[in-house]
Each structure stands twice: as structure tokens, then as C-alpha cells.
Amino acid sequence: MSRSRFPAPRILGSALAILLIVALGAAVWFWRGTEVTVSDAPQSFRLSNGMEVLAIPDRRAPVVTHMVWYRVGAADETPGKTGLAHFLEHLMFKGTKEIAPGQFSRIVARNGGQDNAFTHYEYTGYFQVIAKDRLPLVMKMEAERMTGLQLTDAEVLPERDVVLEEQRSRVENNPMALLQAEMNAALYGDHPYGRDIIGHKQEIAALTTEDALDFYNRFYTPNNATLIVAGDISLDELRPLAEEHYGAIAQRAPTFVRDRPAIVWPEEDKRVIRRDERVNQPTWLRFYPAPDYSTAGARRGAAFDVLAEILGGGQTSRLYRNLVVTQGVAASVGAWYEGSRLDAGKFGLYALPRVGGSLADLEQAIDDEIAALLAEGVTDEELERAKTVIAAGAVYARDNQRSMAYAYGEGLMTGLSVDDIHEWPNRIRAVTAADVAEAARAVLDGSVSVTGELLPGGGA
Template identity: 75%
Template structure:
């Protein structure tokens, strides 16, 4: 299938900057319209969110399922992402492979993505074509048809995707090992795409079992952003989705607890495909829902102050003043139900070593933990983040993504809507307290990617 898929695992905070670069992304509570979205629930348990934006006769239609890679049965890793592929294989009404072609012929775009905590499908299309995509999406929610003829070749496609995205990318392999060290036996410690041997063993029955258990309206949320009101959407939602019966009970998650590292860990990989060394460090941190709105906003501001661009502390210190790095960044990844992380990334100067980079990062972190942050730093960071929120409102797909990701990872529509206000309220004391909670007295996972013979 001529489709570009991606696994939705980008940090909440990083996504806002992709928006500013004009790329598809989303950032939880920052991407809000002026009014709180309208919400209602259908009789079959399907939730509906309407984000009105009447600047153009276009809509973004998204269906989010509250199931992701972290919800897979042991031994069946990769099934969530595999089924995402298979959802384009057809129904009695739509021939295999025709779903995206129909959307394209009607002037629209579509895609899908898999996260640890959710799977989502979307179409961007003219308003007068909204009933068409709603009918199509509702059809495959209840009438997906799969046979070995469609399933087995697509399994090969997924295996090739694993080879391209993980096995052929030394940096991805390094981060896979680091996540395993950070999250231990929790599902966040494995790749969304799954384990290769387990993917290779997945079959048609596995896909249909997963589909019938989780792809039910009481486990789904419909989000429509664009030139539509709740009064206009409600009869359409009832017509196309309201008649779909619940095929299974509402999914109640039962996951293992994340066991934090009991000691600092280091993962070193050497690979002949690597031209320049890379240094990465992860600290365990709560997700947005676990941290709460105030602390989550403070962690975002902390990431911006430490490593959010050329005015950040780390860039000024490591690149401009000390000259030990050519690039450096820091970020907070909080868009996960069970726990997030705070990350650092740096590239040493040509001919330089990772030791100097690591020492310099640790020095700047220690200085922040001791001295706190300045008035100028916190105001600049908040201005950048809130300005990004304003720019992002110009993209209805981004708004739909933001609300979907936030709702799927434990936030409410009100918390998402009010996120810019929480950022504006962050104080220097909030940032220091947040920094000390995750960077002082906690154990980290450090990754080193080096040229050389494969290790």
C-alpha cells in the first residue's frame, strides 16, 4: 500500500516545535481553540468531541481507540500496530486497498498511527464529504474482513518496516535498549512495533481476536475538528456510529507497575554505520496525568529552559561557550498513561569525546538544581511555549491530535484546553521543584552510540 505510516511516540513537548516547522504533529493541551470543545456520548458508549473552526470548509475526522501496544497479550507483541495496517484491507462494501483511494478521489488525505496507549485513524477532507468518511470509518469499525490473502503479505510489510525503522537505524536500536533499561518489564520497555519473532508468528485469527475485543464503540472516541458544530455533527454521529453494537465490554486496563531503575545504567553500542558519536540520557518522570497540570507544565518549561533551542542553557554552555558539542537538547515526554521520561541529547564536536559532553551536561544540571532559574529564563521559556500554542491553533488537524492524545493519556478536555494558562502560571519555584523531583537523587539510563565494530 502506498501509505506513509508512523508510530506515534514523539514527546508531547517536541511535537509543538514540529508544528512550528509546518510538520504533522500534536501537543496535548497547548493546541486549543478559544472555546472549550463540545462533547457528548452516544448510546453505545462512544464519546464524541467537536472542535469548531469555521475558517475553511474543511474537517479533520479522527477515531481513537483506547488500546495500544502496551495493552497487547504477552507473546503477541506488535498486534496493535499490525491491526492498524490491516484496517485498510476492506469490508463487504469496500474492496481491499480501496479505502485510501476513495478518500483521495474525494480530495482528502488519510492515515493512522499506533502509540503505546492508543491507536487512531484520521481523514482530512472537505466538509461536504464528511458523511462519506464517517460512513466508511463506521463500516470498518464493525465489518472488517480479513483472510490470509490480505493478512500474510501485510505481515511481511510490517517486518520490513521493523527492519527499516529499527534494525537499520543504530540510533533506534540504542533507544530501544535504553527504554528497556528505563522501564524494565513494563510494556513501555519494548518497541511499539513489537518483537520480530512474535510479529512473524501473528496470523489472521490473532488480528480478528484483537479487533473484536478492542475495536468496539464503547472503547472509541470520535473527534471532529473544523467547519462543523456539535448540532450538525450529532445527527451524523448517531446515524453512522450510534447503531454499532458493543461487541465487547469496555476495556479496563490492568498493567504491571513501572519499576524505576535501582541504579544508574549505561548502554553502549558501536556500529560501523555510525559516523559521529551520540550521547543520550533518560530520567524517569511522571506522565502528564500522573504529574498533574501544574507540575506537567513546570516540566515542559524546565525542558525549554535547559534544552529548547539556541537560547537554552545547555546550548549556550556546551555549544557557544565550552565548544564541546555541536548540538544539544532536553525535553519532557509526558504523554503516556503510566509514566514518562525527561531526556537529554547531545552530539560532541568533531574529534571530541562523549565524556566532555556528559560532564558539561551534568554540570549545568547541577547548577540549575543549586541556583534555580532566572526571571528572564522562565519568561522567555513560557513565551516560546505559549506562542507555539497560538500558532498551532491554525492547524485543525493539530488541534484534533492534541485533544485525542491528551484524552487517551488520562487528561480531560478542560485540562487540555487550559494548558496554556497552566504554563503562564509556572513560577521559578515550580520549575526548581519539578527539576529536583526528577533530576536529583534519581537513577538515569545513559546511552552512547559510537563508530566502530558492531557491539
């Protein structure tokens, strides 16, 4: 069974999935009442071997979420060996010197916990949710597989088949995923963002045990890792445990310094049309180039989130009210901003036409709404409603300890600081109508785009 959870908006089965993921994306940043202060922020320190440690106190239950994040992902793979980051994620659940193959998750479960892992373009992460008194156990186990992973063809080759089956089910058998893959390739070109995190089928099939071990030895070193523990724990409680279990691990490779090709955006608008006999209802998508959070900065990054909410965040958004409710040209419509990248982000729109409706009419209606927003800006009512929706979603996310830990981990892996992440709700509250107008001009006014159409019928 696959352990990967692809981050948003990655491989999607339907336009509804896009909407759900956008809602979750808006809910990542948590809210502490009406004001957030730095004194409430999580605390961090660095071990002598370079490993960063972050404690996020949450005293509501004697439970902790223990995460180890590695600063390496699918965008860091050697050309010709795509899928290696995700493949190694699977293999990390095989045996070590102290833990028999397949026993890692069983031990966690026997102790009342849950575990899993995830791969992104920028990072790979592993986590356990478990009772506080079992934290030393999972820390010992995670430290063991940071240093003592043992792989043979007997474990590696069958798992490669599992990954190939995952690729078939998530990509080859998913028309929406195939369309998005083509659109990403058109938008990002030769940059690694232009290919799927899971990798190319032919290259996955050629990965070897040696490839996996080389990747492991190069990147899975403490100076390339961050430990995050959220839950019933303080930094003073976490420090000795981190020193005991991770502090003695020696660096076995230099700290990874990324060297990726620059993104060259398309010089003109592109259109990708895909027909598939498995499709019953057409879907329309559009991707615009956009800065990532770290490049945009705190103020502009928050403004992109608010813009997405105003334009297509839900049933109170402009696109929904005007295209679904008033004009009736769409059955569903939405927008999202994807800023959790290191090299660039994107701004996305999607829509489903009403039954029997025209994609051309739908696209024209969307273009008209964008033009109106660029010309007129947003109202105070829209602005406050959008900020309130994002805040309400963040309150919900705060109730999930794992969501809190993930929010900080993803932010740290994609160029933000602890203070940037902690202060994000206040950044949202500070967004003005002028900020939203500037964000709209930056991504929607005269920018190139890639438009996709997923249509019923045979052929690509």
C-alpha cells in the first residue's frame, strides 16, 4: 500500500478534489484568537550536527506528533532517475540493523500510534502520532532508519512494482492527472516542476537498489533534516530527547546546496486539449505563473491567498456567484494559489460547465470576471469575508495537531521562517484591497497562461 500523500494541488481525480484541496490549503495556517504574538511562537534550536529542532506545544491531550523532514524532494533528483525521492520514501519502511523488514509501522501500531510519509518537490517527510510516553520509542526508531537502513533486491524490486502500480493508478488511469501533467510541462518547461513527483514510468522501472542507497547516503543526513514535535511537550522537555536520539548522529554528507535550472516561462499563451473516453463531463483549467511565498514576501503572499478566496474560494466567491448562480454557465468553479515552492508558484482556476454548456462560453465568462476585477478592484465586503473565511478554516486546522506540525514543516522547507509561519494569520488580517488589486495585476493582467480542456471522447 502506498504511503505517499501528494500535496496540493498535485494529482487530482476531479474538479471537486481541487476545491477540497484548496479549502485545506487555506486551512493550513492556524489562528490564535484575534491576535498572534511572537511570544506564543514555537521554539527551536540546532543540534551540533546541524539538525534543526522545533517544538510546538499543544497541551490539550498527552499526545505528540513527531516528524522528521529532509530537505530533498522530487525536484532534486538526478536527470534520468525521476521518482527516486518517492521510491526511497517507500523503502524507508523496510528493514534496518535493529528493525526487521516491515516491522516499523507494526511497532508503531502496537504502541497505539499511527505513522505515514509524504513526498513533495522540495522535501520528504516521515511522521508518527503517538502517546507522549512513547515518544522516545519513535525517536529511537526514526534515528535508526536515518543511519541504518538496509536494502537488498529482495525488498527493493517488489516495492518498485508497488510504485509502478501507484503511478498507473494515480496518473495513467486518471484523466485529470494526465491533463495536469501536460499543463505543468507546458508551464514549467524543462524545470523539475514540469514533471510529476512520482516520476516517469520508464525511469521508475529502471531504478535499482544502488540508486536508492546512493540517494539515501547523500541526502538522509542530520545536517539536511529538521525534527518537529507538536503536542504535549515543551522545548525544555524535547531538547534532551533530541540530543540523546539524534544529537550523536554524525554528518555523513555535506549539507545539500540546490542547483536547479531557472524557470523559463512560456513566451505566449498555451492550450492543452485532452480527450478521454473515461470522461463524462468536460473540465476547464488554467495555470498562471506566480511567485512562491518566500519570493513574494509575507505581505504579497498573503494577498495572493486572499485574491484566490475572493475570486474562487467558495460559494460566496465572485466566480461562483456570477457564473453558477447568476449566469448559470458553470456547475462549479474555483481558484487557488500554490505558493509552497522554492523556485516559483502558480495561480490556478478551474470550472465545470453546466450540463450541455459550452467550454468556450464558460471561458469567456471567466475572462470577463477577471477583467472586471482588474478594472474595479474588490469591495470592502469581499475583502473582509475572504479574510474571515481563511481565518475560520485556520481555526479548524489548529484543532488538528498534525496539521499544525505540517504547516510549520512545509513552511520551513519552502523558505519561510518560524516567525513568518506563526505570524501568517496576522498577515492575512493586514491585507488591504490595494494589496489584492496589486496581486491580481501581478498574476492575471497580461501574464501568459496555460489553459487546459478535458473532454469526453477518444484520443489524447
